[in-house]
Amino acid sequence: MKIPLLVPEIREYLAQNNTEELKEFCETNSPAMVADFLSALEPDEVWAVLQSVSPQLRAEIFAYLEPDVQKELVEKLPREQLARLFSDMSPDDRADLFKSLPEDKQEMILPAMAQAEREDIRRLSSYPEGTAGAVMTSDYASLPADITAAEAINRLRREAPDRETIYYAYVVDEKRRLLGFVSLKDLILAHPEEKIEKIMHQDVVSACVTDDQEEAARKIQKYDLIALPVTSPDGALLGIITHDDALDIITQEHTEDIEKLMAITGPHEAGVYLHTSAWEHFRNRVGWVVALALLGLVSGYIVQNYEGLILQFGILATFMPMLADTGGNTGSQSATLVVRALALKEVSVRDALKIVWKEFKVSLSLAVVLSVVAFGRVAFLAKNSIPAGYSWMTVGLAISTALGLQVVTSTLLGALLPLAVAGMGYDPAVVASPALTTLVDITGLFIYFATVKLFLWH
């Protein structure tokens, strides 16, 4: 967020070269808030303000700046300053920033950094996007099992200022295999002479570097963790994912889910609507829209096929859009509920029968209500447009039966399709809303004309 509130004051301090006031401003507000205020300034001004504070605070505020402001700054900074900034950033933030830089900039920075940091950046940026490895930080506190609580507190006191969280410390053996964890609370409450191995919890919940990031975030949510340790496939501790990263991951996955529901493809990172170019927006949407438009032509063929019926009963055309809309809406509703319940692991594919039975009952009730509405519409407003030789009641009955069948069919299709896709191991969200709407258009029109023909064409 860009907050232009303090821009005049900050500019005045800058003009006066009043570093004392600028420092005071940065230190008394939280880094996230300072970043919001600074985002409304020009990049040069932002950097000038950041010069007034300690390198640590500078890196902390920088990490909260919006990605586009960060990138502009990085473009302008000389190599030495950039390397210093990278050194002071937290390992996960700097690996993310590093990955977003163009290759020549990456090549430029690395040699200017200390070897340990260079390797850390290389390692953290090597995990594929979307895995637990790509979001973890290497900045955690670890302890051996054979020291005492008092020694552990002293050790944390020495190492703490650099660590992302010291509220959990991980207990590892000499091969860095994860044995357990102790919370700072445990250490404070324990007898100072008690050994870590006696205090530590062995029921440690962890993720593997190759796990999906959402799975890792859900573990943090489920077990109410402040941090989740991430291990290699053979159990060696490699990093942690902190609770604040879990919130960001879940928000990002939500955006991805919602966009998939609406047939929008592409990477779904947060904070990008206005930063994404029109061309990219176009590319993310065009595929499905064209595919579904082609599928929509199939509905057209069905309409064409029953042209004779429409010519005889003009009233049928009147109800066509209502039938298509209603099928799309009821199908999308059941699909959305099932997709969401699957995503939250409330239901699994094995519950298919229970789900279908529930949706069948729901759709039957919806069908009754909608059929009555359609019948009422024919009874009160369309009696005049019934051709001679037919009773309005037969026409009304035909249309409402067709609508009822359409509602039941599309609701069940909406529930079954995501289940089937999930059963095949794909993400069920892709078949929801638009694809389903187009599909139930086709089945709906077919049901409509077949039913009406059965009732009326004799």
Added chain:
Amino acid sequence: MKIPLLVPEIREYLAQNNTEELKEFCETNSPAMVADFLSALEPDEVWAVLQSVSPQLRAEIFAYLEPDVQKELVEKLPREQLARLFSDMSPDDRADLFKSLPEDKQEMILPAMAQAEREDIRRLSSYPEGTAGAVMTSDYASLPADITAAEAINRLRREAPDRETIYYAYVVDEKRRLLGFVSLKDLILAHPEEKIEKIMHQDVVSACVTDDQEEAARKIQKYDLIALPVTSPDGALLGIITHDDALDIITQEHTEDIEKLMAITGPHEAGVYLHTSAWEHFRNRVGWVVALALLGLVSGYIVQNYEGLILQFGILATFMPMLADTGGNTGSQSATLVVRALALKEVSVRDALKIVWKEFKVSLSLAVVLSVVAFGRVAFLAKNSIPAGYSWMTVGLAISTALGLQVVTSTLLGALLPLAVAGMGYDPAVVASPALTTLVDITGLFIYFATVKLFLWH
């Protein structure tokens, strides 16, 4: 989640009355995991297992059981045991459970509890659903400003085991007004004789009890907090919201957003798809479905109005469903992106012009592609169904122009409608997908027939 994995083993221990093994099982696994295993048992068995552990651990495991299992247990427990269980639960969990009980059960429990707890439950359950007050816990650590770091650590050590989190302690004056906070990390790193008022951070981010719960959760996310203090309107500290609650709130709000997008009303609590009765599912969906079905009849009137045109050019009916689908899809896409960007505060209503301009460029590109597809379809497959006296090119041009206009209009409507609704202070999600699809059906058919008439009817 119900995990039936250990059911046989647990039943055997129960049959043997082997409380040692049961206790061991509950203590070596995390409470959330134990709850998963127990959920697959009958309520009587669950309670029998829980009898084997300390009251604190019992309450902790109980809090992780699924809501329906909790309710079944509560129904069966005698008053004294129930009151004991309530006393040991964390304040926010027990207030939630209390609110979900029938009134007679509520009346029964309260007198059996200590006065302080009774008042705590009454107070926490008095805040309206959806506010920060309703999700906060009264279980936080607070400190006066004038003690030393060493005294503070001792105080936390004494009070800590009962507190939801001791990683942040809140500094309050004698009227419980919030002055600042210290983290346990600050206390550990500070000189033991340093006064709290020197160590504490004064830039404390807080929420008001009446704030929306999502706003509070977003603050936790934005400022990377472990807990957010909640104050009364006059600044007195009333409780905290912890990081794990923020994850649950954001997941719940997301379910709500997705369901609103699909025109499903009703309360949107997590974990309820299978527990919600078919009747309730029906009630949550019927309103919008019927309203939109009635609106769909308007499209019908438009079709009826242009019957003459359809009779002359049969090919027009073939393209009708494609036109409606494409309008619905492109409109839903832009609406979804705007609704999501608004929800994440990436954009505000003031960005309307920028958004419309971007969507205009996107829709123009989509329009060109789809028009080419439609023209191609006429050129290659429909030359025979053009009536004498008309060139297939004119017909193709008419249909593709109409489709292009429809794509641009519906994309812009999809972006503008949520912005307008948000501008009026309502939740933009309600106008997305189904309502929009039905609306662009109407505008689309109107555009279609008007354009085609302009090209062909001479």
